[in-house]
Amino acid sequence: xxxxxxxxxxxxxxxxxxxxxxxxxxxxxxxxxxxxxxxxxxxxxxxxxxxxxxxxxxxxxxxxxxxxxxxxxxxxxxxxxxxxxxxxxxxxxxxxxxxxxxxxxxxxxxxxxxxxxxxxxxxxxxxxxxxxxxxxxxxxxxxxxxxxxxxxxxxxxxxxxxxxxxxxxxxxxxxxxxxxxxxxxxxx
Numbered sequence: 001x002x003x004x005x006x007x008x009x010x011x012x013x014x015x016x017x018x019x020x021x022x023x024x025x026x027x028x029x030x031x032x033x034x035x036x037x038x039x040x041x042x043x044x045x046x047x048x049x050x051x052x053x054x055x056x057x058x059x060x061x062x063x064x065x066x067x068x069x070x071x072x073x074x075x076x077x078x079x080x081x082x083x084x085x086x087x088x089x090x091x092x093x094x095x096x097x098x099x100x101x102x103x104x105x106x107x108x109x110x111x112x113x114x115x116x117x118x119x120x121x122x123x124x125x126x127x128x129x130x131x132x133x134x135x136x137x138x139x140x141x142x143x144x145x146x147x148x149x150x151x152x153x154x155x156x157x158x159x160x161x162x163x164x165x166x167x168x169x170x171x172x173x174x175x176x177x178x179x180x181x182x183x184x185x186x187x188x
Contacts, residue, residue: 011093061149066090070145073177144179
């Protein structure tokens with residue numbers, strides 16, 4: 001039995017190139033990126049047009065999902081203005097979803113007659129770049145709030161707007177902003 005949760009898809013981030021990988025001394029690369037109104041997800045490959053699409057090494061992490069509440073909690077803890085979620089370069093930014101309990105499970109995002117099924121393989125840990133692009137201390141504050149790295153199990157079109165998240169486990173939307181780091185020995 002799946003548990004249904006009303007969520008909002010706030011942002012859909014697509015970028016054909018890496019901005020942070022291998023750039024420790026050079027700073028973030030200026031790469032074309034898009035906050036799309038809709039994205040096409042392909043099973044086993046990822047998001048059409050994204051930097052991880054069809055890359056064998058990234059199949060299990062081809063799509064990332066982030067709860068905006070985590071970013072809001074981080075900004076409050078650090079005493080800074082709200083963060084631009086797109087700077088995290090996570091693909092799907094949701095509101096209303098506690099994500100850590102989904103690690104090791106498959107869940108679905110449903111909009112109208114479209115259902116995209118994702119397998120949450122692991123947490124998306126932040127890179128040290130978050131201290132530079134968000135705020136000092138953001139790298140540490142984002143641990144346990146960086147979202148999920150997912151493998152698309154089925155494809156379809158996701159759009160900004162209301163959606164239903166179907167979860168195999170019970171979730172608590174009020175915990176969406178809480179930091180929860182899962183250790184490998186605790187994964188399902």
